[in-house]
Amino acid sequence: MAIDQPALLTDASRGLTSEEVAQRVAAGQTNTVSTKTSRTTGEIIRANVFTRINAIYGVLFVLILSTGYFIDGLFGGLIIVNSAVGIIQELRAKRTLERLAIVGQAKPTVRRDGQSAEIAPEDVVLGDLVELGPGDKIVVDGPALTADALEVDESLLTGESDPVVKQPGDKVLSGSFVVAGSGTYRADIIGDESYAAKLAAEASKFTLVKSELRQGIDKILKFITYLLIPAGALTIYNQLAGDQAWPDALRGMVAALVPMVPEGLVLMTSVALAVGVIRLGKRQCLVQELPAIEGLARVDVVCADKTGTLTENAMRLSEVREITPGHPVDGALAALAAADPRPNASLQAIAEAYRTDPGWRVSTTMPFSSARKWSGASFGGDGDWVLGAADVLLPEGEHRAEAEKIGSRGLRVLLLGRAERAVDAAEGPGEIEPVALVVLEQKVRPDAKDTLDFFAHQDVAVKVISGDNAISVGAVAGTLDLPGADKPVDARKLPEDAEKLADTVEDRAVFGRVTPLQKRAMVGALQSKGHTVAMTGDGVNDVLALKDADIGVAMGAGSPATRAVAQIVLLDDKFATLPHVVAEGRRVIGNIERVSNLFLTKTVYSVLLALMVGIAQVPFPFLPRHITITAWFTIGLPAFVLSLAPNNERARTGFVGRVMRMAVPAGLVIATATFVSYLLVYKGSGQSELDKIQAGTTALITLITIALWVLGIVARPYRWWKILLIGGMVVLTLALFLIPFTQKFFALDPSVSAYTLSAFACAGVGIVLVEIAWWAGRHLVKRQEA
Known part of the structure; x- marks a missing residue:
């Protein structure tokens, strides 16, 4: 919105009057920007209800209802659970982010009625007189009215890192920030018409997390889709083309198709990230970009400014x-x-x-x-x-x-x-x-030493990069027992050659007299060595380095410019909050990898078992209700607990490879052992209903036994609560097979001892093979990392 010519006569010493401000507000001449950074409540609900997985489950649920076997439609409850959990957690995360964003936003200083006051960016009106000082973020466009050695950095808009000296009459653009000097300017172009708003029109729209984790899951789901097509087609043909009754054939088809879909994988990922945002929000930590949670889990170098940080x-x-x-x-x-x-x-x-x-x-x-x-x-x-x-x-x-x-x-x-x-x-x-x-x-800071000790314990290197005297910086770092503090480096003597600079920055820990451009170069040098770098800072001199770092962390009391470019803002200004942020990132990513093993193992054995049954031209051994209880006790409940558990292991690249190295062998073993167990007791096409139930029960015992063992592997290393979790799942599973009511309700009959013994024998062989595959996979990973 451009200013009208009469307003050009505004008195630069007093700014607008209260009456003029009221008139502009009434006329809608405020700095309201229509772009948004998060989804609306309606969009969140639609995105969580109308999903591909819910659509698949909905069709299968209707098919089961058409058979009259309502008990076999228990899996339909997952549609409600998945949608409700996803909606609730995302709404909680949305409220947390919006509340913290208001606290952490850059507030311009405007002069009205001759008085200066900080206001929210959206409260700036057309013609407002805005004051500028070092570190201030420019929120709207307009001409400079006064300029006292005013230097503006427009690198975030133009890519040019050299500050631009502004004289009265020169235009200043929103999205830039002041690096030196002071001055005032008039808000001529506000709202959606401002320069930064136009640039952000596309970039600020809500997007799902784009990260190695999300890309890995998408890659896995795409691979699974290719497997589902032949397995599903063969299953449908096998069940419907045989001599089974129509309702029984439909139940077998649904029972085969339901477990092929990793219904909880995307949900658990979203929940874990949302819970991470909420937990960090309680520590006054604003996560401005969700992928930052994952990025922090991979950080192995933290570059910290001295002043305001240590x-x-x-x-x-x-x-x-x-x-x-x-x-x-x-x-x-x-x-x-x-x-x-x-x-x-x-x-x-x-x-x-x-x-x-x-x-x-x-x-x-x-x-x-x-x-x-x-x-x-x-x-x-x-x-x-x-x-x-x-x-x-x-x-x-x-x-x-x-x-x-x-x-x-x-x-x-x-x-x-x-x-x-x-x-x-x-x-x-x-x-x-x-x-x-x-x-x-x-x-x-009294908490600085404990923070540095945490990073040392977690194998995260800390580099102190400061503009102060190198010896002084080294002395401060020395009081905190930072390794390498006794060998501070004066940045004026750093080599200009990129490779030599990278070697020096990697080897040394303390640097003084570092210019803003050198900070940026040092971050790039560490990245060239394969490091994932987090940069912390609070001053305008840190902006370029914060922008280029893998994760930028700004202090809440720092300059508005640093808060604008950082992915994470510590609103309480406590450096000691950073270990909690890193730990939260590791918890989220590590636990998602854990539960991914469970969901993908289920998908692999479901697809392979469906192929084996289809090729052998035998009825599918399970009813949909069997699949539901298997998912409850070997995956669903344990995965939910494991996804929210503590986990301090640093995230590593190669997520897809590690998960598939576990899921594929385990799924292959479970499918083969279950199929063999089923064939050992299957009595052919002329079997009675009781024979069918006993054969299905035998196969189910084998499947659940090995699946519980896989759960035990995924839960390693053990803690008391993990042992309690696994023990609880075993007890609940035994109850299903031993209590008369649940036997009848879930169509289970383990009364034939010979069948049960053969089921456990097949399960025992499967457990040994799964253990061998797990140990071999660990050995392979260690060799690759060495």
Whole structure:
């Protein structure tokens, strides 16, 4: 929405009046963007009810009802359960995300009636006067009205990493952010017409998780579909073309087809991810992109900024050591602190110590930049002053050695210097006369050491990458017992060659004096070595690295720009939350892999058993109700518990290969053992109804026994609750076969001892073969990883 010409006369000093704001709101001239990042409630319900699996089950359910054997339609309950669980969990995750997104959103500062206030982005109206400072995200488009050394990074829009200097009248675009300086601009283009909104029109639409896990499951389901076609066709022909009665043939066909569909696999994946979002939300962790949960499970390197991550953002002035006597040190420090409208943490600490403004008149300023490592201001007759990193501004010599000695204790050391020229001079401020060393204390976060210890225990390497002095950073990391802290690297000496840079970054742990572009290059260097990298940060200098990292983690109190590009935002600003985030990712991915083994084993043995029965031209041994109870006790209930259990194993690539190495051999063994067990007691086409029930019972005992053993394998390593879970499934299964009511209800007859013994004999052979396949698969995986 473009602004009307009369509004161009807005007073830049006061902004809009309350009446003008009300008029624009009434006219609908607000920054409302129609794109959404999550599905509506109606879309969630439709997506979970009208699924391919529910459609297949619905058709088979209707077929069973047509036979009059309503008990065999128990599997129809899965339609309701699958839909209800999926809807409930996704709605809970949606509410959690929306609540946290409101807390973590970037809030622009607007000036109205001469007063400045933070408001929600959607409350910006046409013609609003928006203030800008370092780290601010630009939320709408418009011309700059004032600009004090204003530098804007438009790399997220254009791909160009160099900041753009803005002058009054220049256009600023939504989606960019301020890296240095300050200023104001007018909201001329808002809502769907803004630059960022147009770019996000497609990218912001809801999409299902695109990840290795999702792609792997899709690949498996596609493979299963190819198997279902011949197996299903053969089953239908075999059951309907034989001499069975029509209702019996339909029941056999449905019983063969139902277990071929891995009905719970997609559901369990969605539930596990949704529960992960909810659990993290309770820890004030906003997951802005769902694949981030999986990505964190695969992380093996965490790059952490020092300030705001290992140390608290706030600092305290420790001391000021004069180098050159005769200069107004106190006045210069107080004037520099007062001259910056948006002071960083260092200037805030100085401002706390020097509250009295000396009244020096500011002629020009140069805001702090992570690339320059200094800021400054010119005060006319009171001189041109700079304040910045001592080891950057000082030449080699006594004073620099003194600064490094102080920094080795973990303190931040700045140099107050008097410049030869104005700080904004085209040729630079010229020679800097050192005046004083300003020493600041940084408080290490009390939970930082426990967090680093967790990562060390989990074989996750931690790299501390900071813009501060390397020796100072190493000293802070040393107090936390970080391995390699005694060998900090000054980033100004890093090799430019990409391969050498990658070797250095991989071998060392602590880096100081790192520029924003170097942070980005270091993340890329680690990725080139095959690492999955998470980058944490809170400042505008971290944005480029956060954007390029596999997982970007921003602090909630950090700059709006960092929160905008990060996949995960720690709203409580606690670095100690990160281990919980990593653990949640590992729990989700590890457990999905576990339950995938169960569901796919069932699909494999169901398809193979249907093919064997079809080729042998014998009736299918089971009724649909048999398939239902098998799914309950060997897969459904255990899988639900296992999918939500603790799991700290780091996720690895090759999900499909590992799952199939377990599912295919186990499914083949179960199908073969069950079929052999069935043939041993099958009495031919002339068998009685009792003979049919006894043969089916024998085959079912073999199938369930081996399937429970597979459950036991998947549940390894054992914990008390896993033993209780498996024991409970065994007890419930025994009850089905031994209690007269359930025998009659589920059409079971284990009364013939010889049949039961043969069933257990076949199951015993199958268990041995499954164990051999499992051990062989583990050995193969270890060899491949070695």
